[in-house]
Amino acid sequence: MATIAENVQPVTLSNEEVLRYSRHLIMPEVGMEGQLKLKAAKVLCIGAGGLGSPLAMYLAAAGVGTLGIVDFDVVDFTNLQRQIIHSTDDVGRKKLDSAEESIRGINPFVEVRKFETRLSSENALAIFRDFDIIVDGTDNFPTRYLVNDACVLSGKPNVYGSIFRFEGQASVLATKDGPCYRCWYPEPPPPGLVPSCAEGGVLGILPGLVGVIQATETVKLILGKGEALIGRVLLVDALAMKFRQLKLKKNPDCPVCGAHPTVTKLIDYQQFCGIRGEEAPVSNQVPEIQPEELKQRLDAGEDIFILDVREPHEFQICNLNGYLIPLGDLPKRVHELDSSREIVAHCRSGVRSAKAVAFLRQAGFQKVKNLAGGVLAWSDRVDPKMPKY
Amino acid sequence: MKILIPTPLRQYAAKKDTVDVPAKTVGEALSGLTLQYSDLRRHLYTDDGKLRAFVNLYLNDEDIRYLQKENTPVQDSDTLSIVPSIAGGCCCCRRSAVGS
Numbered sequence: 001m002a003t004i005a006e007n008v009q010p011v012t013l014s015n016e017e018v019l020r021y022s023r024h025l026i027m028p029e030v031g032m033e034g035q036l037k038l039k040a041a042k043v044l045c046i047g048a049g050g051l052g053s054p055l056a057m058y059l060a061a062a063g064v065g066t067l068g069i070v071d072f073d074v075v076d077f078t079n080l081q082r083q084i085i086h087s088t089d090d091v092g093r094k095k096l097d098s099a100e101e102s103i104r105g106i107n108p109f110v111e112v113r114k115f116e117t118r119l120s121s122e123n124a125l126a127i128f129r130d131f132d133i134i135v136d137g138t139d140n141f142p143t144r145y146l147v148n149d150a151c152v153l154s155g156k157p158n159v160y161g162s163i164f165r166f167e168g169q170a171s172v173l174a175t176k177d178g179p180c181y182r183c184w185y186p187e188p189p190p191p192g193l194v195p196s197c198a199e200g201g202v203l204g205i206l207p208g209l210v211g212v213i214q215a216t217e218t219v220k221l222i223l224g225k226g227e228a229l230i231g232r233v234l235l236v237d238a239l240a241m242k243f244r245q246l247k248l249k250k251n252p253d254c255p256v257c258g259a260h261p262t263v264t265k266l267i268d269y270q271q272f273c274g275i276r277g278e279e280a281p282v283s284n285q286v287p288e289i290q291p292e293e294l295k296q297r298l299d300a301g302e303d304i305f306i307l308d309v310r311e312p313h314e315f316q317i318c319n320l321n322g323y324l325i326p327l328g329d330l331p332k333r334v335h336e337l338d339s340s341r342e343i344v345a346h347c348r349s350g351v352r353s354a355k356a357v358a359f360l361r362q363a364g365f366q367k368v369k370n371l372a373g374g375v376l377a378w379s380d381r382v383d384p385k386m387p388k389y
Numbered sequence: 390m391k392i393l394i395p396t397p398l399r400q401y402a403a404k405k406d407t408v409d410v411p412a413k414t415v416g417e418a419l420s421g422l423t424l425q426y427s428d429l430r431r432h433l434y435t436d437d438g439k440l441r442a443f444v445n446l447y448l449n450d451e452d453i454r455y456l457q458k459e460n461t462p463v464q465d466s467d468t469l470s471i472v473p474s475i476a477g478g479c480c481c482c483r484r485s486a487v488g489s
């Protein structure tokens with residue numbers, strides 16, 4: 001069942017390693033033979049974030065000999081709620097360096113290879129070349145399709161996991177006889193259609209659950225034991241604590257892994273996902289007001305109607321005493337607004353409120369502007385006492 | 390039959406995670422669902438009435454694309470799962486290639 005490229009296996013384990021892995025060695029499913037397979041294995045983790053954190057930590061603990069990590073991000077405070085490979089002292093540090101230190105602390109016998117780069121069509125195949133298994137811990141559709149296609153083209157399995165708020169999916173894709181991501185989802189959603197975005201949030205524990213499922217599948221592939229999630233997807237609902245399985249079929253007409261593939265090299269995945277280059281943010285296309293100007297005008301007693309398009313639970317964190325109409329409700333509640341008044345719409349970062357302004361202008365509102373940067377910019381530049389979230 | 394509504398779409402179905410609809414086929418079940426919750430329609434169907442390619446439907450645990458698609462017959466005891474693709478902690482608005 002194992003789909004590992006043949007490696008020259010290390011001959012033995014040191015006494016230190018035998019002691020370290022004793023709980024594996026006494027299990028018939030692992031034993032010395034299995035532990036040596038783990039030591040010889042080379043696993044590439046794409047992302048050292050929510051999924052990558054538990055994944056890399058458990059693979060290191062298990063004794064995977066070489067762990068590659070691809071990430072170019074820096075640790076920030078909002079990561080700490082779920083990216084447990086990083087600690088408070090690591091805020092501001094490169095995630096790669098922080099992850100490497102945690103891994104060495106768990107298991108100094110693991111070789112860590114760092115790739116501080118954005119994975120792209122230009123570098124993916126070269127990066128994948130030296131690894132046996134790829135584990136996808138990314139957070140956007142273009143990279144998911146890139147990883148999938150690169151795995152199929154390289155002949156490496158893709159241990160897939162993804163999350164959204166409190167739901168997760170896990171599967172093992174791109175094996176020789178199994179389905180790939182495109183068999184499952186031939187096309188990505190067009191940008192802007194999948195509801196909710198970075199402000200949607202995620203239950204911190206969830207990537208822990210799904211990341212460890214990915215680590216488990218990786219270990220099973222290396223050992224060649226158990227039944228991997230090939231041809232099936234595990235759905236996790238953390239709130240209900242329900243796990244379900246669905247069947248995943250290999251599509252014989254799949255453009256990447258089918259009998260007659262039409263995708264034989266990596267493509268432009270941004271374009272594939274409908275993202276045309278660096279799109280001008282919507283905020284550049286609607287009238288804006290800077291936080292300082294709004295503050296000045298409010299202090300001068302001007303009659304400005306503040307429209308807050310965030311969700312009620314965000315209003316409770318902090319607010320500008322605005323009138324709350326969540327963005328999703330705006331079309332139904334637009335009659336509550338007076339188009340003769342000057343309106344400033346805001347949200348957390350200015351993205352949702354830009355959409356609100358665009359919508360209102362289309363609906364005939366002439367005197368509406370977007371608060372550039374939202375409450376985050378207000379906190380940075382006008383009122384540092386306002387918490388950022 | 391029972392239709393299971395995934396998290397990203399619950400906001401369009403009055404926050405429900407399950408909706409019961411009487412139906413004889415998958416297509417009927419979806420019509421019943423989108424009649425009750427019209428906002429769901431554009432998330433499940435394109436403008437020309439086709440099911441969106443990034444949303445998969447499973448009758449119990451079988452992908453309907455490998456059954457009879459919307460003509461697949463259903464029973465009262467069946468469950469229809471709507472399973473959209475999800476990409477991690479975010480969706481489309483972050484351009485970064487890694488991190489979750």
